[in-house]
Amino acid sequence: MKLKTRLIIAFFVITLVPFALFGVAFWGFSQYQIRLVERSFGIQVDLDDFSDTMQLIGRATQDTFEVMKKQASENPERFLEKGYLDQINEKLSGKYSWLLVRLDGELYYVGSAEEHEADAQKMLSELPAFRSFSSASDGGSYIGKNIQSFVKQLDIEQEGGREESVFIVSAVSKIASHTKMLAQDFVLSAIVILIFTGALLTVWIYSGISKPLKTLSEATHKIKNEDFDFEIEADGTDELSELCRDFEEMRKRLKEQAEEKETFDRQSKELISNISHDLKTPITAVKGYVEGIMDGVADTPEKMDRYIRTIYIKANDMDRLINELTFYSKIDTNRIPYHFNKINVADYFDDCAEEVGLELRERNIEFSYINLVDKDTVIIADAEQMKRVVNNIISNSVKYMDKPKGNVQIRVKDAGDFIQVEIEDNGKGISNKELTSIFERFYRTDASRNSAQGGSGIGLSIVKKIIEDHGGRIWANSKVGQGTTMSFVIRKYQVQVD
Secondary structure, eight states: HHHHHHHHHHHHHHHHHHHHHHHHHHHHHHHHHHHHHHHHOOOOOOGGGOOOOHHHHHHHHHHHHHHHHHHHHHHHHGGGGGHHHHHHHHHHTTTTTTEEETTTTTEEETHHHHHHHHHHHHHHHOOOTOOOHHHHHHHEEEETTTOOEEEEEEEEEGGGGEEEEEEEEEEEEHHHHHHHHHHOOOOOHHHHHHHHHHHHHHHHHHHHOOOOOOOHEEEEEHHTTTTOOOOOOOOOOHHHHHHHHHHHHHHHHHHHHHHHHHHHHHHHHHHHHHHHHHHHHHHHHHHHHHHHHHTTTOOOOHHHHHHHHHHHHHHHHHHHHHHHHHHHHHTTOOOOOOOOOOEEEEHHHHHHHHHHHHHHHHEEEEEEEEEEEEEEEEEEHHHHHHHHHHHHHHHHHTTTSSEEHHHHHHHEEEEEEEEEEEEEEEOOOOOHHHHTTTTTTTTTOOOHOOOOHHHHHOHHHHHHHHHHHHEEEEEEETTTEEEEEEEEEEEEEOOOOO
């Protein structure tokens, strides 16, 4: 789940869920308090009754008060009997109320006297007067100050004109405690709900980001230590999972770059070793022939000519190796200097064949050249780089020639919109397994590794690079023990006719 979605859900949860839970909690606690009040006062109440405490208290004692009114009308003298008054007080005691009787302005009876005597003395002066117009017998009166009681008053005129007032005194604090408890329970539940909801959402959001962050932290630490041999797994669709997948792609690329660098360093060392070996061989030969000339070994014009030609060939070999190394550095930085011009295919390859043939014959290798294209066929190419292509292929053929009588043939053919150049030799050949790899940089066949000829292993990779930069393609066909044919194609230049 996306982090944005999580935050939106969290917003609605923190906004709506607490209200719903508050409603449930308030309903539950109010029902509990209602049942508690009903059991304590023996009346049916609802939540609205808690808003009017006095009315609730009045209802709690109303039944007893009605009985008292009836008795007063039938037999008022009974309210002078302490035993009867005790009975009434007993009924009221279960409803947090008690009975007080005033007779001719004096306290006549105090229910549960030990408990309420002090309150009765304080209350005496605050009680409504006999048949006071401010006294609502049915509704009752509230006495504040330190007493905080609700009283219902029943006035009875006894014989002889004696004035008797019977009061049902109810402690307001008792019923108010239920309302207070309900409020406290609701506040407490609100706090718990908010904490619980906030903690739950925090854990939910944190669990969605902690694992990928931990994974990324560990991955960063490993990459810092150049350890790329691990894998970051991320199956989610959220932003952090996408970040993990991007990080995994970066790790793969860094690993590939590290492996390429390691391979490049190894191949560079191998290149230096191969070039050193390849340079040492012609240098040794040149020194030998020069010493022969200096010592007078070449004492005939024929020997002198042969020595000088050999020195010339070896010098060309060294020059080719040095040029190859220089050109390799240009390939590596992608800075090959090309000078494209129109080249007549027949004239160019005729000259190229003449030059190559001379050198091959010096090495006692038979050379043949066939040109099957029209004399006016033109290509767009860099003459110098195309010559490098031909020389590198033929140099490779000569290097791995294992026949007493070597043979190299160049064929230039017409291939529709292209010209096709084939360079065939009768060397040791290349196995099918290795044929697909010969154009890779630094690649050398198994036979070449044990060969005294050495070889840098970059010649054919240079050839492939040049041909592809000319918009062409190169490939090879070979049979082990019979020879190899290198083929490449270059598109013809065609004049656009309007």
